[in-house]
Amino acid sequence: MSICSYMKGITLIVTEQIEICDVPMVDPEKVDRVKRALTDEETNDRLSHVFGALADPTRLRIIDALSREELCVCDISAALGLSQSATSHQLRTFRQLRLVRQRREGRLVFYSLDGFWTKIVIFIF
Amino acid sequence: MSICSYMKGITLIVTEQIEICDVPMVDPEKVDRVKRALTDEETNDRLSHVFGALADPTRLRIIDALSREELCVCDISAALGLSQSATSHQLRTFRQLRLVRQRREGRLVFYSLDGFWTKIVIFIF
DNA sequence: GGCATATATGAGCATCTGTTCATATATGAA
DNA sequence: TTCATATATGAACAGATGCTCATATATGCC
Incomplete structure (x- = not known):
């Protein structure tokens, strides 16, 4: 699960999200769904x-x-x-x-x- | 299948085998069996x-x-x-x-x- | 056509990788 | 113990790899 998945409602670090994820999205919902489904990093x-x-x-x-x-x-x-x-x-x-x-x-x-x-x-x- | 597997009885290139395979063997029969079984290189x-x-x-x-x-x-x-x-x-x-x-x-x-x-x-x- | 956006690709660079060579360690035999 | 053999490992080097940056291509819109 990537960092971005946990960003909702956390205003403090939203700027960080913008820095990290500065790639345009076509389907934000799909992106979010996939992010949640991903295997853990370890x-x-x-x-x-x-x-x-x-x-x-x-x-x-x-x-x-x-x-x-x-x-x-x-x-x-x-x-x-x-x-x-x-x-x-x-x-x-x-x-x-x-x-x-x-x-x-x-x-x-x-x-x-x-x-x-x-x-x-x-x-x- | 490696070159060595085809070497039996081909005296001409036995010297080549010795050069290529200059590692000591414990069980030549087993080595030969395994060599034959190996997947092709491609x-x-x-x-x-x-x-x-x-x-x-x-x-x-x-x-x-x-x-x-x-x-x-x-x-x-x-x-x-x-x-x-x-x-x-x-x-x-x-x-x-x-x-x-x-x-x-x-x-x-x-x-x-x-x-x-x-x-x-x-x-x- | 001209412009904006999405994707592809080449060059350059820092890092990683697989090999060889030399050497260390481990076991067995004399 | 001393020697021989089997395996492990560190250093070093050549080649592969994955990224960024710049740029090329491809499509849609005006």
């Missing part, structure tokens, strides 16, 4: 980050690979023709977003998709 | 572009808005607090990926989501 940001994780060909390939089998870092690298470093950096992105699980087995670390993927879909569509 | 690229379109908070907000109602450029701008130029530039991204429809009505151009969104989901998940 969710929007979180979601854009998740899509960002899939927005790079290399990362999408890694997800593609992990959707087939659980793989250790070196096997991901081998399967996709990536350097160990590049693979590890990209896996960090996934880890931070909790899109993958990791499991250590001796010197190897095995990655797999978190059982979370279906949630994304439900979320947006 | 689809992978296309898909990463689509996700890229959703990977920016501003663009995701536009999609969010358009998922509620058909909107003209200035109303999108107004609803999201964006400049007309920024909005137009981002809509261009969507147009190029055919993620939106556009309909001109006088001086206004109305945008709406293409009925295509469900396809993405089916594709990956």
Whole structure:
């Protein structure tokens, strides 16, 4: 929900609204309706980050690979023709977003998709 | 399908394989299985572009808005607090990926989501 | 035609991103 | 402990990205 949605009747900051929203409107009612319906900012940001994780060909390939089998870092690298470093950096992105699980087995670390993927879909569509 | 998958028995370019895939492997069979299963490069690229379109908070907000109602450029701008130029530039991204429809009505151009969104989901998940 | 408005687009710029390279950490084996 | 291997991470750099500003195009009205 954007700031402008809460502006009605708050005279004090109406000037701010004019500054922020100085774009002409065709259908103010529709605009207001849409503004109210919008997803909250936190969710929007979180979601854009998740899509960002899939927005790079290399990362999408890694997800593609992990959707087939659980793989250790070196096997991901081998399967996709990536350097160990590049693979590890990209896996960090996934880890931070909790899109993958990791499991250590001796010197190897095995990655797999978190059982979370279906949630994304439900979320947006 | 990567080059390496086709390398079996082709002695002539085995040296190339060694150069490309100089990362140690733990489970060559698994690596090979995964390589065979991977989505083709064209689809992978296309898909990463689509996700890229959703990977920016501003663009995701536009999609969010358009998922509620058909909107003209200035109303999108107004609803999201964006400049007309920024909005137009981002809509261009969507147009190029055919993620939106556009309909001109006088001086206004109305945008709406293409009925295509469900396809993405089916594709990956 | 001439003017106003809605949208599109190119240039320029600051920021973000993905890679490589070097190095650190972690585990296992000798 | 010492060495080798697997993974993680920081720095640096080239390329991509998203914005603004200026301007072009397109339509409607006079």
